[in-house]
Amino acid sequence: MTGPLGYVETQRVVLFTEDDPLVLRGGGRLDHVEVAYETYGELSPARDNAVFVCHALTGDAHAAGLHLGAKKRGWWDNLIGPGKPVDTDRFFVVSANLLGGCSGTTGPLSTNPATGAAYGLDFPMLHMSDLVAVHRRLLASLGVARLHAAVGGSLGGMQVLQWVIDAPDEIDRAVVVAASSRLTPENIAFSSVAREAIMSDPDFHEGRYAEKGVQPRLGQKVARMMAHITYVSAASLETKFGRRRTGSGDDWTMGPDFEVEHYLQHQGETFLDRFDALSYLYLTRLLDYFDPFADPWTADRIRSTATRFQLTSFDSDWRFDTGQSARMARELAACGVAVDHVELPSPWGHDSFLLEPPGYHDRLRAFLVG
């Protein structure tokens, strides 16, 4: 059958403690790491049907199904469920909030055991490998040693790539959508402006805003509004909003009037409730620095992997354009790794990975059972 998942719940588990800390790739350690995660479907007796779903920058563990009492389904509910491409009748699906995030997994707003207060900017800089280490530990705690597949879009896809590099024997199929192995200077530039908006907000207080009971709302809103433009395409904004206005004729105003402006205002405002500014800083920054093929060890590590990669990019995605997926495909192929990259037509820009452009879900479905 094809249908939606029923009710699901977010779980939390402590994975690293003072006696067994998370040693970070860039130096330093975290003495207490817990992670929020959800699972859908059943682990097979042979424990060989696990699929790990990696979320994007501002995602969370709630990828599919409904929380009790909620109206909005998980962010990848169109992909995950009974009979869907990530088929919960067949697969045991795990989705977990990232290290550094703000939706249940340890991050910069978590309490620093050394001070009893929130870490703020004392939280260590994270590498993609640190995010992978936490999710590998989660899998182990669930009794899974090997993944049928890891699936991720955008940052999630980059995490999948790093996972294969760090553990070349652990994943059979790596699904990487709308991602990159190395951000462009334009990518970095947009994120840098977003961070500037947040960090220059007077309510940022050098990262100690939580103690003061405030939030860098103005900067965080601007950051999200700007970033949102880069997640969609000019054509999709044209189709969706055109130049329609609330006002009419010569009734001009400096505040929002065009529908596209009201839409961005809404995107910016709702982001304030669902995401944290420090997590935004840490996760965008690790993306900027992410460049695994610049590491001379990477090629050696993955040369012997049996992981097969499926890369998908979208023709209207100008934030993580096809050129970036193509480069990743070349880098993988140069290491002898099996990789299939296809660019799909889609009008919706980078956000296409969350939607259903023609051919996309079929392509994922075929790869997951192939």
Added chain:
Amino acid sequence: MTGPLGYVETQRVVLFTEDDPLVLRGGGRLDHVEVAYETYGELSPARDNAVFVCHALTGDAHAAGLHLGAKKRGWWDNLIGPGKPVDTDRFFVVSANLLGGCSGTTGPLSTNPATGAAYGLDFPMLHMSDLVAVHRRLLASLGVARLHAAVGGSLGGMQVLQWVIDAPDEIDRAVVVAASSRLTPENIAFSSVAREAIMSDPDFHEGRYAEKGVQPRLGQKVARMMAHITYVSAASLETKFGRRRTGSGDDWTMGPDFEVEHYLQHQGETFLDRFDALSYLYLTRLLDYFDPFADPWTADRIRSTATRFQLTSFDSDWRFDTGQSARMARELAACGVAVDHVELPSPWGHDSFLLEPPGYHDRLRAFLVG
């Protein structure tokens, strides 16, 4: 000879007074309007060699030559001078700061005669026609009734288009570079975020910041950093900066590290000294609303014009892409207006109109003497 202009000076002239106010297109009036302008070359005895240069959003009257004691030449000095395409041996060139600007022409920081304080947000909303009206009055004051050409890039090009609509018998050649007759929702979205950054800055004080001796620096800086990304191309950032950093290895930081970040910081900082936030609001907003062909009178007005249009767009310009120039060309042609539109290859994005991509200056030169 081909060479640079020598020393030039900015002049100022009062063009509208309480007895002869500027009546605005959107209603309201300005009782005192003065304009800052420069001229290069000599007006011919027949007064038939005048070329008006229209600047872009954050430009000013100082288009060419050197101010006494200055090191930096005018912003379009590569185009304007003896033997250059806008040849000051041949043409009498006039360049003036826009109404609503902040470089000598009346704008929102000017004193409101009714209150004795700066207008702030009490400054009236401006239409493109109001900018044209001021520059037409300036020309009249210089004894020029007819232009050999009007030349403008970006907002300047849009002003040239409006000028022909408002005065179809006044301009022989209209040079419109990297412009648009109707901004896209994506264009509006970027400007809307820039305004949000400025207006939400606590130092904006609802536009009364000058009285308080402050400036919405944080918001204005973010606005400019973001806008600057849209003025260049991803490829040009790649060529210019790649992923080069100040730091190295795992020496990661949340502040600027990649060269592209230092560059944007510099762009944002220097903008604070040379431009005003309110002017930014007023001029971006009139661009959003600019849509002359939506006015049913436009076609009637320009149907009989003898003005010939030359439109140029650049293939890497994604802020005012070729599609926007192509639409303008179609709209003009549909009114029977002579128009020649060419897309030129150039790596530098929207800023190409200020630079010298191959073929660009030759194309302008030929049109101006043809």
